[in-house]
Amino acid sequence: MKPLLQVERLSIQFGGLKAVENVSFDIWPNEVFSLIGPNGAGKTTIFNMISGLYQPTSGFVTFEGEKITALPPYEIARLGIARTFQNIELFEHATVLQNLLVGRHCHRHTNWLQDLLFTPATRRAELQFRRTVEEVIEFLDLQHYRDQMVAGLPYGVRKVVELGRALAMRPKLLLLDEPSSGLNVEETEEMGFWIEDIKHDLGITVLMVEHDMGLVSHVSDRVLALNQGEMLALGTSAEVQSHPDVVEAYLGGADEDQPASTGAAA
């Protein structure tokens, strides 16, 4: 079996700041892989390099064996990498349905002229898109919100809509940037179930950045801990959480009073 995504010695510098340095990891098909680390560890920066928003200073990323580092973001999306954003980047002045339909964009095969005339091909494609989107709506229980404007939705629902928009792309790899941020305990738990369903039922590989260690240890197959742009530890959730370097990164130096096993749960 070949890895789905390979990150090879990825580094990026912003001026003199080395935000990410020499990070390498492989993601295997159908696993949930989490990136953890304190604020400023470079987790989201890695996401932005994978999805093409940032160009790495050195190193590269391959997806299904193909190098994607120099590709523009929309090409990377077309290859089957979907993502969500830390602070929700939905299309505010559109309905939930329209937002999800944008997720089908990379599967379009009509051009603007066909769209302008709304030819039978466009109509067929639209109905097909609508059907796929409805499956996502059903999967995430968004039926109530289908025709509502995103601008009027509560935060928790937006988070789910954003997940839905990424799922509507039917990606091979899903990048989730802090799926639980801003959610309450129940919503976080629900998010955990969805991530499991995405993995098991839809067969989509998930790479996520997450702070909530409960969620991370619940859903992740493997975890990579980062600190200040460098790799600290890679392994299962339990292994990483008890790794001495990880404990140190979170708590700032070995502390005699603090038992190492509970350290990283903060």
Place this chain on the structure above:
Amino acid sequence: MRFLFKTNYHQDVRLFKHGGQIFWYAALAVLLLAMPWLMPEYYVSQLVFIWIYAIVSVGLMILVGFTGQVSIGHAAFLAMGAYTEGYLQQLGWPFALSLTFAALVSGITGIIVGLPALRVKGMYLAIATLAFGFIVEEGVTRADGITGGNSGMMLGSLDVFGIAIDSEQRMYYLCLIILVLCVVGVMNLLRSPTGRAFVAIRDSEVSAQSMGINLAYYKTTAFALSAAITGIAGALYAHKLRYISPEQFTFLQSIELLIILVVGGVGTIYGAIFGAAFWIGVQQLIVIAKDWLPPAIGQQTGLQPTIFGIILIAFILFEPMGLYGRWLKIRTYFQLFPFYRKGMFRRQKSYMKSERMK
């Protein structure tokens, strides 16, 4: 209050969502078709101006309202359409062909003007389009071999597929048909991937490109379509006026077009049409009011711009959604009667936005 019971996906794709809409639009169509017989010729002529301005507004709306790119040089596209039509007519081209060509010339120019939009945003894009507007204005004045320069250009009588457009009535139908075609085209765009890509770019460029939308391609397409539709309006404008000269396509005209969008309601096709109707309507009202007002006010040269300025400020302060927003509120009031609440359309507080990348 109407509840739509949806049983198949065709209902989400249709232009008309329910029977009521079909009824009211049919009624509107009958009224519009009968209009030239119900009104004196002078008012029919004003309606023609409304249709032409509505076409321009629909074109500009694609760019400003749906794609979120500013242009304060749109009068230049109007000029390109008008002069291309005028010139080709002199060469003896039939109207259908010269109109298509006018749209093409404007559209291709739109692509060129759109190129800076791939790099600059907001204020800077506005200035780039402004510069384009001045270049065209100046170019039209200088190229007097083609355009007649400052002495302007006269257009011959119009003939469409053998039908002479020799009366206001006929011009009315011609413009109305073209407006309807443009509106249907734009509505088609909006219910298909292209239009959704425009709206996605307007609301969040970062996530648009992460959804597989090629920003450069769609921004250029938006500029091209917007310019092409404006060019079509320009051609009609030239025939309506029978005489065109550079001072009709100034920077101020571009600003007027933007005001029409704001007053009508940015981001909807209704807004473009309401705005155009309002704009021409108020100009007429001011002309009528001049006779009633005391000469000290009525004869002031700055009366019209002042009134427009006040109207614009009032709209921005009290009705940012424009006339269309007001219409929505009135409609909702009656649909929900007596349950309409005052705060129903209050804007929701927006949540934190991420630091924009790139």
